[in-house]
Amino acid sequence: MNSIEFKHISFKTDDKTILKDISFDLPEGHSMAIVGPSGCGKTTLGRLIAQKLIPSSGEILFPEGAVCQMVEQQDNFMTVSRIGSSYYGQRYENQGMDEAPSVQSFLQQTTSDVDWVMLLMDIAHLKNSKLMQLSNGERKRTQLAAALLEHPDLLVLDQPFVGLDVLSRQKLTTQIGELHQSGKAIVLICDPLHLPEQMDWVLVLGNGRLVQWVRRADYIPERLVEDAPETMEHSFAELQVSSEDQFEFAVKMNAVNVVHGEREILKNINWTVRKGERWALMGPNGAGKTTLLSLITADNPQGYVNDLTLFDRKRGSGESIWDIKKRIGYVSPELHLYFLRGKGIFNTIPGLEKSISSGGNSLRCDEVITSGFNDQIGFSSSNSDYQKKAVKAWFPILQLEHLSDSRFADASLSEQRLLLLARALVKMPSLLILDEPCQGLDSHQIRRFTRMLDVICSHLETTVIYVTHYPEEIPQSVTKLLQLENGQVKFCGSFFPES
Structure with missing residues (x-):
């Protein structure tokens, strides 16, 4: 494959300029990484390289006949499975799953020659599993398999390490290196901390402009500037409220088991979370973490057939799903997938959807945060003066003041995740469940968020599952750990986070 040339490329949507005067030349057979702060235009540049977008100005020269494939950070498995409900607990009820494609049938929509790629991506054992019942890591590997079946000359990977456990990340890094050695050109969008050595070039973006175009060996990541603790304390002061929710046990599980078909997902789980405790929940992809959380959030009907107590009340004793949810603040990659935006849930890149005729596409960022008060997905109902004040206060806390009057669909993917974090925190819940809350955030945002959570925990008695x-x-405030492996408890006890 010959070189790719970018000549003074700019990209605009409506009245917003996302990329400005980008020029570089990627030599034949070379790989490159695109790095930079969240919202700087990395994904848009990746989509231009993959020929999914057309530049507003400038010229891109591609080798004739080159096949380009892009693996998006978010998959389209919900659309493929024809699931239109915004109720993400549906996956645990198996409703509508009979006609949903399996991993093998999904890949055969691309080509019938799937055995080799399933072995390559370590998903052969999942060939009969339904797409919507895969873990985050399993979904990512299936996305990559589908892209490789097109035999691309150039492969653009948008944050492929997001959601992967440590071993899966190491394996994928090795696979990327092997693909590069086989002659494929690789464009990798990633965090600077997870930049593989196999990359030849590093392109650094900042505010939509080219900041650096250097050899991998010459790249030096920018040092982070930390916020002063007192600054965050001051920003949080307006939100202080006293919790009147009285309970002893947020969660109490006794010999809990969950089975899907013939597959045991959870086996004999015993776990107690007392009020005010902060727990980390860890384990490799497919260990059962998401299923465990679905019992706590009342989305999994198998909670009724297990010895499960939530907020001192045995599950199935007359409480409603919404009685439980109103006491929980929750954010996860799955919730992001199901949150209504645009004409579907996958319109996360500015410029892909210009129409604002659909309700979700006109949803504002403040409405997304407000919806957390009543656990809504989509538009929020009317809110009180206190709620309006609380929502407004979250924008400077998360350094998102520039989005206070913007549409959710115009925010970058990482900015959308921060908004959903605010949605989970806005009602100051008794139990805060953060399922991979830092997924897709840059290093600065991760450190700021964990510090913010420590401040929250120092002021309130919020119980946390992280x-x-x-x-x-x-975060430093987390002092206990539940570790799962193959659906069973591997460790349960005290934990001391890294400083």
Whole structure:
């Protein structure tokens, strides 16, 4: 494959300029990484390289006949499975799953020659699993398999390490290196901390402009500037409220089991979360973490047939799903997938959808945060003066003041995730469940968020369940750990986060 040339490329949507005067030349057979702060235009540049977008000005020269494939950060499995409900608990009820494609049938929509790629991406054992019942890591590997079946000359990977456990991340890094050695050109959008050595070039973006275009060996990541603790304390002061929710046990599980078909997902789980405790929940992809959380959030009907107590009340004793949800603040990659925006849930890149005729596409960022008060997905109902004040206060706390009057669809993917974090926190819940909350955030945003959570925990008695693959992302306020492996408890006890 010959070189790709970018000559003074700019990209605009409506009245917003996303990329400005980008020029570089990627030599034949070379790989490159695109890095930079969240919202700087990395995904848009990746989509231009993959020929999914047309530049507003400038010229891109591609080798004749080159086949380009892009693996998006978010998959389209919901659309493929024809699931239109915004109720994400549907996956645990198996409603409408009979006609949903399996991994093998999904890949055969691309080509019938799937055995080799399933073995390559370590998903052969999942060939009969339904797409919507895969873990985050399994979904990512299936996305990559589908792209490889097109035999691309150039492969654009948008944050492929997001949602992967440590071993899966190491394996994918090795696979990327092998693909590069086989002659494929690789364009990798990633965090500077997870930049593979196999990359030849690094392109650094800042505010839509080209900041650096250097050899991998010459790249030096920018140092982070930390916020002063007193600054965050001051921003949080307006939100202080006293919790009147009285309970002893947020969660109490006794010999809990969950089975889907012939597959045991959880086996004999015993776990108690007392009021005010902060737990980390860890385990490799497919260990059962998401299913465990679905019992707590009342989305999994198998909670009724298990010895499960939530907020001192045994599950199935007359409480409604919404009685439970009103006491929980929740954010997860799955919730992001199901949150209504645009004409579908996958319109996350500015410029892909210009029409604002659909309700979701005109949803504003403040409405997204407000919807957390009543656990709504989509438009929020009317809100009180206190709620309006609380929502307004979250924008400077998360450094998102520039989005206070913007549409949710115009925010970058990481900015959308921060808005959903604010949605979970806005009602100051008794139990805060954060399922991989730092997924897709840059290093600065991760450190700021974990510090913010420590401040919240120092002021309130909020009980926390914090799910992550990476110990270094766990806030200092988290002091207990439940570790799962193959659906069973591997460790349950005290934990001391890395400083």
